[in-house]
């Protein structure tokens with residue numbers, strides 16, 4: 001067995017998810033591998049993928065071995081394949097997105113901290129508009145939890161340009177920081193635990209699926225699951241025999 005496909009560490013999982021975020025719904029596994037390889041190929045440079053923080057994360061690895069790692073991510077349900085016409089594109093699984101959202105909001109928060117240090121005033125906040133709502137709400141939550149007064153001017157600038165729902169959340173965050181309200185440590189802990197749980201690797205096992213046609217259970221092997229995942233197909237709900245039956249076609 002190739003060592004490249006051995007179980008990935010949490011650090012590797014996070015790095016691959018971070019790289020995937022740069023091409024999500026736009027690129028496939030090869031482009032993802034090229035970011036991690038640190039490729040200088042035209043397409044990579046044109047899309048400015050060299051600016052991704054994990055660009056070159058696997059620079060000493062061969063592209064084929066990086067692809068095996070990406071396939072491992074698909075087999076273990078951190079990433080999924082979706083077909084757009086004929087193109088297989090990389091998308092996040094639920095748990096993959098959960099992990100990426102957590103590390104990405106941390107990244108955005110670090111940037112704000114950097115702004116504070118250099119005294120950056122009046123930043124253009126349009127980069128946060130029209131982003132994934134769930135991610136933005138998590139970001140506001142983390143800003144609120146930071147109780148960092150220096151963030152208030154940024155929140156105010158941001159509040160001016162965003163939609164009402166977000167504006168309202170921003171206002172709540174500003175108030176919490178201003179009043180130095182107690183932090184809900186239990187909520188923070190629960191969130192951290194959920195991320196650790198999402199990072200736990202579960203080895204795929206053969207599944208017993210109840211057929212909707214004949215109502216008998218059939219085995220859907222790890223190998224078959226792998227094939228279906230790589231092809232971006234949802235798992236079957238009918239056994240092989242019933243699938244061949246023209247009634248169900």
Ligand SMILES: [Zn+2]
Nearest residue numbers: 211214239242
């Ligand atoms: Zn059946």
